[in-house]
Structure formats: C-alpha cells, structure tokens
Amino acid sequence: MIADGSEGDGMAEERGLTVEAIISALSEVYDPEYPISIVDLGLIRGVEIDGGVVRVKLTFTSLGCPCTELICDDIRARLSRIGGVKRVEIEEVFDRWDASAISRKGREVLRNLGVI
Amino acid sequence: MVTDSALLERIRAGKLVERPEHANERYIEGLKRTLIVSADTELISAPAYLRAAQDAPNINAYISALGIIQDELGHAHIAYRLLRDLGVDTDALVYERRPEEFKHPYAFDVPLESWTELVVANAFYDRAGFVLLGDVFRHTSYGPWKRALVKVDREENFHLRHGERWMSILAQDPERKEELQRAVDWMFVLTLEWFGLPDHLKRHTEQISYGLKGKTNDQLRQEWMSTTVPFCESLGLRVPAHYDDRTGQYVIDVPFPAEFDAERKRWLFERGPITWEQVLERWRKRGPANGELVGAIQRGYAQLRRAIAS
Numbered sequence: 001m002i003a004d005g006s007e008g009d010g011m012a013e014e015r016g017l018t019v020e021a022i023i024s025a026l027s028e029v030y031d032p033e034y035p036i037s038i039v040d041l042g043l044i045r046g047v048e049i050d051g052g053v054v055r056v057k058l059t060f061t062s063l064g065c066p067c068t069e070l071i072c073d074d075i076r077a078r079l080s081r082i083g084g085v086k087r088v089e090i091e092e093v094f095d096r097w098d099a100s101a102i103s104r105k106g107r108e109v110l111r112n113l114g115v116i
Numbered sequence: 117m118v119t120d121s122a123l124l125e126r127i128r129a130g131k132l133v134e135r136p137e138h139a140n141e142r143y144i145e146g147l148k149r150t151l152i153v154s155a156d157t158e159l160i161s162a163p164a165y166l167r168a169a170q171d172a173p174n175i176n177a178y179i180s181a182l183g184i185i186q187d188e189l190g191h192a193h194i195a196y197r198l199l200r201d202l203g204v205d206t207d208a209l210v211y212e213r214r215p216e217e218f219k220h221p222y223a224f225d226v227p228l229e230s231w232t233e234l235v236v237a238n239a240f241y242d243r244a245g246f247v248l249l250g251d252v253f254r255h256t257s258y259g260p261w262k263r264a265l266v267k268v269d270r271e272e273n274f275h276l277r278h279g280e281r282w283m284s285i286l287a288q289d290p291e292r293k294e295e296l297q298r299a300v301d302w303m304f305v306l307t308l309e310w311f312g313l314p315d316h317l318k319r320h321t322e323q324i325s326y327g328l329k330g331k332t333n334d335q336l337r338q339e340w341m342s343t344t345v346p347f348c349e350s351l352g353l354r355v356p357a358h359y360d361d362r363t364g365q366y367v368i369d370v371p372f373p374a375e376f377d378a379e380r381k382r383w384l385f386e387r388g389p390i391t392w393e394q395v396l397e398r399w400r401k402r403g404p405a406n407g408e409l410v411g412a413i414q415r416g417y418a419q420l421r422r423a424i425a426s
Contacts, residue, residue, distance in 0.1 A: 032274045064179050064182070064183070066184065068180075070281065113270060115267060
C-alpha cells in the first residue's frame, strides 16, 4: 500500500474506505477549465464502495462537454492514490445538469471569474 | 485625452486606464495594434484547428477539439469587442481585409493536416498564446482587457492539457511517436519565431512603459521554452534547444532564425542562419494556408452581401 502523505487519506485507510473519504478526495479534482471542484460543480451523482472497487456515477454539464476524458483521467488518478482502492469504475450517467447543481461555494468562484 | 507625462504617472501609480479619456492617442493606437494581433490570432486559429480536427481518432477527441475551437472564437470575440469599444469598425476588420492583411502569426498559415499536428499545435501554439496573454494579464494597464483575460486564461489551460495529454498518448506508440517527432521538428522552431524579433533588434520601451506588455520578446521566448523543452524531453522527443546551467537560460541549438520550406514543412538549417529582415519578408508574404483560412471566416459574409445586392 502506498502512503501518499496526505492526512485525509491516512485516516481513510485506518477506518477502511468510506463514501465520505471518496467524496473528500473528489473535492480535490478540479474542472479542467475553472478552479471549481467537480463536487462543487455538481457532477458527482453517486459513489459506491464494493471491497476495493470504487464506483463513481458522473454526469457532465452538457452532452458535448469537451473535457470528459480529462475529468475521468483526473478522477482515476486521484482515487487510485487512496490506500485500499484497487479499481475505479466510472459510469457516465448523463443525468440532467443545470446551474442549480452548483454549490454556493462553486457559484462564488464562477461569479468572480465572470462565468456566471 | 491626457498628456504623456500624466498618462505615464497614472500607469506608474498602478492605476488602470479605463477609457480613452484616461490615455493619449499614442497609447490608444499602440493598444489597438496589440489587440488586433491578439484578436486575429484567436480568430484564425479556429479554421486552422477545424481543418485538422477532421482527423480526430474518436468522437470524444473530436468534441474536445470543437470545444477548443469554440473557446478560440469566444476569445476572438472578446478582443474584437474591446476594439469596437475603442471606435474600430470590426466588421470591416474581420470581413473586408485581404487575407495577407491579417496579423496572426505566420505559424497558422502553415496548414495543420493531421490529429498529431493539431495536438502539437494545442501544446505549442496555445502555450505561446498562454505565455503572451499571461504577460498581458499580469501587466496590462488597460482595465477592460485585464478583466476579460481572467476567463481566457482559464480556458487556455484546458487547451494546453488537451494538447499535452494527447502528445503523451501518441508518444507511447512507436509509429505515432515518429509522426509526433516530425511535427515537433517543424513546429517547435516556428513557435520560437512567433515571439518575434530578439531584444537587441527591437526596443520595447514604449510598449513596456505604457504597460501594454511586461516582458520582452526574448524573456517570453525563454518562458515558453522553460515548460515546452522539459515536457518534450519527458516524452523522449528531441527538441533543438537545451538548458544551460551556467547562464540559467535555454539555448537554441540550430541556426535561428532560419529559412523554412513551408510546402514541405521543413527547416533548411543546412543553409545557416538568415536575417530577421528575411523572416519579416516571409511573414509579409504569408504562408500557404493564409487565403483558405481567411476565406473560411469571410465566406458567409461575402455570400450574404452578394445575395443582398442581387
């Protein structure tokens, strides 16, 4: 098992994998364009843990999102750094997304950048 | 309009120019020239990238390329809008200039003909744009441009990542890696040229004291190499430049500037260095794709005008 030095992950490792620990790690995965996490952007539609397999349900802001591959790469890279994660499965669910899915914090970031 | 000394005092004090009344004619003319180069570059990159995007290896890759093209058109729109606010007739600028009058870098006039060349362009050309606009963002004294660039800067980040990610993917396949190396061979030096005349031939005093740019051409060229060279080396790609520990600078290992065969996309290094006067002459003549790219932008406008006239 590889320790990555981050305190949050160490704790997750001791307690075993939890959905909260996965969400917390996903909060460090940022939209490839704007400094807003994919959790704050409202893209995560479910997390399941099955032994060492983590399943993430992911939607995008639009069907024609140009960043789908980058986002999936980043999710895999971040989650596979967590001790105990053997495989990451991403299901692209294409659930309806609109601006109401953005968290209050995320909204503030995007407003400061002149995006919304 | 204010006097030159009042304007320089304002800029030195770190106060932004918000309206032409805060500046003088020389400042506004310099600003317009800089904005036209930026707007034309963003605009012409769209048809240049679109042509090569047809070669995308899968639908997600194609959508990524289209997303980038859409961003570039948005960035062009921002810069033309700033020009319009300064009283420039932007319809005439976009639709009525002759192709050779456009101010985008010569590099875009050399056609991008494959997915490989497109992703190298995203990594090299968009990195050059990122370096140049990042400098404008940090140093510009023109408030409206500074604010507009916040969004542009973020979007260019995605373009770079897209280009570098795909270069990494292609580099893993020996056959594609050779193709990648061929693209790097002609595109690396073309991007070095993009930054323009070296400092000993060009004085930037006015642009810098007016706060239209912060760093000199050579400094910006160095900044571009400082990320591009290590990135290419990490993929095992050869680039004609290396870092010199002693001076702390990147050194170009081929004759520069040099003669370029645009039809065959090949540098004629064996003929030795040429003068920047010769480079400027090549730039003025523009490259093989110039007419096609500008034509793609102007086609609809020309059709509409003919339809109205008939």
